[in-house]
Amino acid sequence: MREDNDYSAMATAAALAINYRAHIAVASRTPTADYATMIAALGGPTPEQGSDGHAIITDLVARAAPGIRASTAGRFFGWVIGQSHPTGVAADWLTAAWGQNAGNVVAAPAASAVEAVAAGWLLDLLGLPAQASVGFVTGATVANFVCLAAARNEVLRRTGWDVEADGLFGAPPVAVLIGADAHSTVYSALRYLGFGAKRVRTIATDAAGRMKASAFAEALSEQTGPTIAITQAGQINTGVSDPFAEIAPRARDHGTWLHVDGAFGLWARTCAEKAALLAGVEQADSWATDGHKWLQTPYDCGFAIVRNEAAHRRAMEIVASYLPGAGAGERDPSAYVPELSRRARGFATWAMIRQLGRSGIGDLVGRHCRIAAFMAAALSAEDGVTLVCPVELNQFMLCFGPEADIQSDDMTRAVIDQVQTDAIAFIGGASWRGMWVMRVSVTSAATDGAEAETTVAAVLDAFRRVRAR
Numbered sequence: 001m002r003e004d005n006d007y008s009a010m011a012t013a014a015a016l017a018i019n020y021r022a023h024i025a026v027a028s029r030t031p032t033a034d035y036a037t038m039i040a041a042l043g044g045p046t047p048e049q050g051s052d053g054h055a056i057i058t059d060l061v062a063r064a065a066p067g068i069r070a071s072t073a074g075r076f077f078g079w080v081i082g083q084s085h086p087t088g089v090a091a092d093w094l095t096a097a098w099g100q101n102a103g104n105v106v107a108a109p110a111a112s113a114v115e116a117v118a119a120g121w122l123l124d125l126l127g128l129p130a131q132a133s134v135g136f137v138t139g140a141t142v143a144n145f146v147c148l149a150a151a152r153n154e155v156l157r158r159t160g161w162d163v164e165a166d167g168l169f170g171a172p173p174v175a176v177l178i179g180a181d182a183h184s185t186v187y188s189a190l191r192y193l194g195f196g197a198k199r200v201r202t203i204a205t206d207a208a209g210r211m212k213a214s215a216f217a218e219a220l221s222e223q224t225g226p227t228i229a230i231t232q233a234g235q236i237n238t239g240v241s242d243p244f245a246e247i248a249p250r251a252r253d254h255g256t257w258l259h260v261d262g263a264f265g266l267w268a269r270t271c272a273e274k275a276a277l278l279a280g281v282e283q284a285d286s287w288a289t290d291g292h293k294w295l296q297t298p299y300d301c302g303f304a305i306v307r308n309e310a311a312h313r314r315a316m317e318i319v320a321s322y323l324p325g326a327g328a329g330e331r332d333p334s335a336y337v338p339e340l341s342r343r344a345r346g347f348a349t350w351a352m353i354r355q356l357g358r359s360g361i362g363d364l365v366g367r368h369c370r371i372a373a374f375m376a377a378a379l380s381a382e383d384g385v386t387l388v389c390p391v392e393l394n395q396f397m398l399c400f401g402p403e404a405d406i407q408s409d410d411m412t413r414a415v416i417d418q419v420q421t422d423a424i425a426f427i428g429g430a431s432w433r434g435m436w437v438m439r440v441s442v443t444s445a446a447t448d449g450a451e452a453e454t455t456v457a458a459v460l461d462a463f464r465r466v467r468a469r
């Protein structure tokens with residue numbers, strides 16, 4: 001057999017991957033080796049000679065396995081991380097095996113078409129305007145960047161300035177309004193786009209991080225030039241959303257571009273019990289969201305959604321004589337994203353939407369919100385455990401220590417460390433309003449009520465041991 005016709009590495013990888021997932025799904029503890037251990041395990045001199053694919057894959061699994069964080073298991077609450085659902089993973093394997101360059105319709109007809117179809121499904125599921133365009137990007141970070149690039153293009157174009165041709169030097173200044181508790185990646189996008197992370201007008205938020213509509217109205221009334229307003233659906237620590245129904249009509253009347261960072265929170269639209277929290281969000285001009293969070297696709301998968309398709313395309317389109325442009329009624333995937341060559345993210349998105357269906361996605365969101373509420377209540381029932389904000393969605397924060405002194409950062413840090421060392425569940429920390437908190441995200445399809453109960457018991461046990469020291 002010719003070496004490049006030896007597919008045994010692929011079969012080996014599939015078998016070992018299935019074995020990993022089956023094991024991790026039922027593991028009672030998931031201790032994970034650290035970075036230094038992994039460097040030692042994976043390191044060595046640069047390979048001089050090639051070797052056998054099957055052996056390489058077997059060896060890779062043996063070396064890497066101890067350092068694979070169990071984020072696909074049911075007791076992972078560390079960050080907003082979906083499960084990498086088996087069906088999404090399977091579609092992703094095919095995506096890699098097919099080796100399609102999802103740049104244009106001729107290079108990849110199926111990959112281009114699957115994006116067009118999945119884009120329509122996404123808009124329908126999220127209740128966004130059917131004519132909006134969707135770029136399939138790596139995640140919400142790049143989705144924020146793409147949406148804000150379209151925003152920058154459009155608000156300047158309306159003043160007669162062509163930012164794509166002439167850049168920002170000499171352009172009319174663009175005002176950027178942003179909530180005080182926006183996600184850090186929105187600031188990254190602002191930096192990439194030449195706006196500067198500090199050159200923004202920060203809008204005051206309430207105790208849970210919601211933008212105050214009155215403060216927004218006041219700031220907006222002071223803007224006379226081109227303006228972009230950045231809001232969010234789903235604050236990273238508290239899960240709350242900005243009051244879109246109050247903000248959006250004001251932005252529209254003012255001619256301001258309204259962007260929504262809805263990395264996970266936008267999916268609350270699919271859940272009958274939670275949809276009202278996002279009322280009015282459909283009136284915005286652009287939305288960034290993720291597939292690899294609540295939709296459970298494998299990494300990397302995000303969506304940049306823009307109401308004004310022409311503005312989206314003007315900001316992203318790549319044209320060259322050797323690249324065949326899409327024909328009438330066709331959609332080139334590269335026209336909506338920063339990359340030319342990339343993987344065909346539409347396949348896993350298409351597969352996961354079919355896997356869960358509209359009702360399954362809504363049920364998953366509802367279940368996660370109920371689990372978050374249950375865990376928050378069960379944990380804060382313990383003396384010395386304080387719930388920082390009421391649970392609105394799937395995210396909540398706790399601090400540990402005497403009730404009188406909720407700023408007991410050391411105790412909270414010690415409990416988080418103990419939980420991570422015990423490795424029954426994984427939960428991390430964050431800084432919120434000047435204090436250190438344990439932050440819990442419930443987003444994985446692998447998480448159910450039983451996993452939540454085991455986790456509550458593990459956290460309380462860790463806390464009691466820390467307190468008794």
Ligand SMILES: *Cc1c(COP(=O)(O)O)cnc(C)c1O
Nearest residue numbers: 139140141183185261263264290
């Ligand atoms: C996760 C998240 C992001 C960043 O998304 P990535 O998928 O990690 O690029 C941005 N905003 C919010 C609110 C998020 O939760």
